Amino acid sequence: MRSRLCRLPTLAVTVAGLTLGLGGLRSQPVLAADDAPTTNTIQLSVPLDDLPAAALTATPEAETAVFQPVTELERELDERHRNVASQTFAGVDRHTRAVGRGDTLMDLLTNAAVPRNEASDAIAALRDVYDPNKLKVGQQVTVLFEPRRGGTRKFVGLEFQPSATRSVSIARKPDSGFASSQAEKAVTRQLVATQGIIRSSLFEAGATAGVPTGVMMALIRDYSYEVDFQRDLQAGDRFEILYEKLVTADGTTVGDGDVLYAALVLSGEEMPIYRHKSRDGRIDYYNRDGESIRRALLRTPIDGARITSGFGMRQHPILGYSKMHQGVDFGAPKGTPIYAAGRGVIEEVGPHGAYGNYIRIRHNTEMATAYAHMSRFAPASKRGARVDQGDVIGYVGSTGRSTGAHLHYEVLKGGRQVNPRSVDLPTGEKLDGRELQEFLQTVRALDKSFEETRGALQLARNPTGTTAGSDNKSCAKTTTC
Secondary structure, three states, X not given: OOOHHHHOOEEEEEEEOOEOOOOOOXXXXXXXXXXXXXXXXXXXXXXXXXXXXXXXXXXXXXXXXOOOOOOHXXXXXXXXXXXXXXHHOOOOEEEEEEOOOOOOHHHHHHHOOOOHHHHHHHHHHHOOOOOHHHOOOOOEEEEEEOOOEOOEOOEEEEEEEEEOOEEEEEEEOOXXXXXXXXXXXXXXXXXXEEEEEOOOOHHHHHHHOOOOHHHHHHHHHHHOOOOOOOOOOOOOOEEEEEEEEXXXXXXXXXXXXXXXXXXXXXXXXXXXXXXXXXXXXOEEEEOOOOEEOOEOOOOOOEOOOEXXXXXXXXXXXXXXXXXXXXXXXXEOOOOOEEEOOOOEEEEEEEEOHHHOEEEEEEOOOOEEEEEEEEEEEOOOOOOOOEEOOOOEEEEEEOOOOOOOOEEEEEEEEOOEEEOOOOOOOOEOOEOOHHHHHHHHHHHHHHHHHHHHHHHHHHHHHOOOOOOOOHHHHHHHHHHOO
16 A cells, blocks of 8 residues: 555655755756755655655655645635734734743743633643643743733733644633643655765764764664774765655744665765564664664664774773773663664663773574663663663763763673674665565665665756866765766
8 A cells, every 4th residue: 555645746855055946857957046046955756656655754644644745725724824823913912931840830931910710611621622730841831811801811822832733722702711722733744855975974974964863873874783883984974865844835944864775885885774664563774785784783772872992992081901891882861872783681680899880782593782881771671671772771871980972882692791892793684575565665666766866966966968067076075976
């Protein structure tokens, strides 16, 4: 069955600053208003039907109303809601307050001089559309009053936005009491394509290209099965990524979706990965041959960290003499999340001598991993608890015999520590049969989309086909056009 997402006529691929007409690459690219792009990002539309449903993110049933394509009717209804709201609250005094730590909505309203009985009635009406206990610290709530007449003013309602796509309001009814209403902004999914050169780190290269932090961290986590980010990356290596973003009808970005495709080119070797949803609903990333990128264990169970000490003999920083270092140290700020390197059972958790706060996970009869010097453990990290690969088990600290915040990570094979950076780890599943054929269809479609995007970038930078000027050199240098 095709994803509901496939009802969209086209999808926008943003690569920042330029716009191409609808209908793929058949139309001439049109430069932005200043006609001199200063970024290495363009925007174009690619027919969504070209991408198989298995490559895309299905919309959860509970969010169907939110993530549907924006129709003219929806725009009209949204406009109607805004008009009604503006008429309801026209000419009122607005007082915006932030929810403080420990505050309830009753506290906020009474502190704004709303009579307690009216505040209680308004909160009761609110419960029809929103649980007031879910208000978060820092949430802005606007309390509405009729303009002051004489010595008193009349409370007429309140409004707030619990999310970027949802607004909630309470209004006094003409007779008595209060009524609640809510509105959802329609959100569509767009594709964003970015490519760039790695100068110092993959994370920095992504940030320079405008890739959101969450998307970049997901990409790093996906590649951490295979790539040693300290040893394998070199200046001049390249990356490209195709990911989703969530956009409202007025063009506001309200969130990021999944990475659909990415590739690293390390020392000339291309390492592409593709998102695929299998027939039984499992979502994973695979290489071009349909082999899962997942391995039994993560080589890097922490995001964005640097290796400060490798496996092997070293001068101990505290003891002052040479000693075998039986793990890898990752320097990271205190509080950085630490992930379970693989599925397994926690067999030890707690203080462990020089290791400080320590967790050991048994993955199978042969393999285990250990994590030391944590500042604290995740709430679910209990002895005997089962964990999945990527679960947060604790946070970076400097407990035990330690000179600063870092994670000491060990891989144990047959009870003996081995080098996490070189140990041979079994690979994940390999697709076959009809599943493989469907996956290969996804690969072809995503490859085609990205190649069209790259071609559009070249065409937009140099529409006449003449020798590229400085802008094109910059483009070639930073986006590998």
